[in-house]
Amino acid sequence: MQLEGKTVVVTGATGGIGERYVHAFAAAGANVIAADVPAAAEAGAELAEKAGCAFVAADVTSDDDWAAVVARARGRVDALVNNAAIYQRLGAKRPLTELSTNDWDTVLRVNVRGTWQGIKAVVPAMRAAGGGRIVNISSSTARMGVPGFVHYVASKAAVEGLTRAAARELGADGITVNAVAPGLVSDEATRTLNSDDYIAAAAGGRALGREMVPEDLVGAVLFLASDAAGFMTGQTLVIDGGVVFT
Numbered sequence: 352m353q354l355e356g357k358t359v360v361v362t363g364a365t366g367g368i369g370e371r372y373v374h375a376f377a378a379a380g381a382n383v384i385a386a387d388v389p390a391a392a393e394a395g396a397e398l399a400e401k402a403g404c405a406f407v408a409a410d411v412t413s414d415d416d417w418a419a420v421v422a423r424a425r426g427r428v429d430a431l432v433n434n435a436a437i438y439q440r441l442g443a444k445r446p447l448t449e450l451s452t453n454d455w456d457t458v459l460r461v462n463v464r465g466t467w468q469g470i471k472a473v474v475p476a477m478r479a480a481g482g483g484r485i486v487n488i489s490s491s492t493a494r495m496g497v498p499g500f501v502h503y504v505a506s507k508a509a510v511e512g513l514t515r516a517a518a519r520e521l522g523a524d525g526i527t528v529n530a531v532a533p534g535l536v537s538d539e540a541t542r543t544l545n546s547d548d549y550i551a552a553a554a555g556g557r558a559l560g561r562e563m564v565p566e567d568l569v570g571a572v573l574f575l576a577s578d579a580a581g582f583m584t585g586q587t588l589v590i591d592g593g594v595v596f597t
Contacts, residue, residue, distance in 0.1 A: 353578040355380035358427045360420060362386045362411055362469060363435030365394040367538045368565040372432055375569045376576070377402045384424050386411075387435070411435045411465030417472035428473040430484040430576035433466045433510075437503070444499025455502045462506035463513065470517055474526065482525025486575045487514050489532040491591045507532070511587050518585030527584040529575045534591025537562040558593025567592070 359376045363369040364385035376383045383404035387395055395406035407423045409416035411433075421428060437458050466487055477483030490507040497504055511530055518528040535553045554562040571588050574580055589595045 354430075354573065354576065356382070357429040357576075358382045358384065358424050359430045359432065359576060360384045360386060360424060360428055360469075360473065361432045361434055362409070362465075364406070365391040365398055368533075368536065368568060369434045370398060371565045371569055372434060372572055373398060373402050373404055375573055377404055379573060381430075382424075384420060384428075386420050411469055412460055414468060414472070417468055421472055421476060424476070426476050427480060428476045428483060429480070430486065431469055431473045432572060432576060433469045433485070433487045435465055435469075436462045436488065436506075441500050441503055446499075447501045450502060458502040459506050459509070462503070463509045466510055467513060470513075470528070474521065474524075477521075477526050478524045482581075483527075484576045484580065485517070485521075485526065485528040486572055487511075487528070487530040489514070489530045489587055491532050491534045491589055491595050493532060494589065494595045494597070514587060515585045522584055527575075527580060529580065529584060530587040531568060531571050531575065532587050532589045532591070532595075533568055534563050534589075534594055536565055536568070538565055553594075554592075556594055557591065561592065563590075563592050 359381045361369060361372050361383060364373050365387040373383050373385045384407060385395060385398055385404050386407045386409040388410055389408040392408045399406040405423055407420050409420050470485055487510050489510045492504045493508040493511055514528050514530040521528060537550055568590055571590050589597055
């Protein structure tokens with residue numbers, strides 16, 4: 352995937368899917384800067400040791416923390432994977448009428464504003480280098496309109512709009528901006544929010560007929576972060592085993 356020697360920043364790096372991305376990029380020869388919230392510092396140190404990467408404690412809604420991430424990358428960011436998001440903390444599904452404005456603002460602040468702040472933070476370094484790759488993380492729920500957590504669904508739909516607009520704005524700088532939209536992934540976060548029966552039913556509704564695991568996303572993300580995806584921008588790849596067809 353032409354990632355040898357590239358500097359890649361991955362946010363939301365210490366849990367589940369993010370950790371898989373870190374290990375995959377490191378295995379491909381990239382210099383990985385793993386970032387996650389300060390509360391995950393212990394897990395981050397462990398990840399850094401196992402994956403051979405650097406870890407930075409960072410809140411994606413803090414411009415100062417983003418500056419620290421870019422500084423740790425020594426001002427060179429070839430690819431950014433905007434993986435950080437609020438999902439597991441959503442708790443049980445609730446009707447939209449039962450959500451508070453604080454519920455809404457908290458999710459949108461991290462999932463949308465944090466994604467934009469990440470893009471904003473790395474663009475100067477990418478421009479100076481003559482280009483770069485930005486990979487945002489959406490969700491198939493944005494296409495399906497899944498009820499029960501409309502704030503999350505709305506945030507991921509916004510990420511897709513942000514992806515398209517940023518792609519238009521940054522294309523002349525050689526910066527591509529794409530996204531992946533995962534389906535329901537069978538991991539700890541998903542099992543916190545969904546019953547085993549629900550997860551099994553989701554698997555049965557897929558063209559490929561099985562549960563989705565974090566490793567199913569790795570190839571698409573590595574591709575979009577690589578030179579191989581140099582003429583692709585503004586796109587969202589739905590990776591869900593064949594539920595949503597685009």
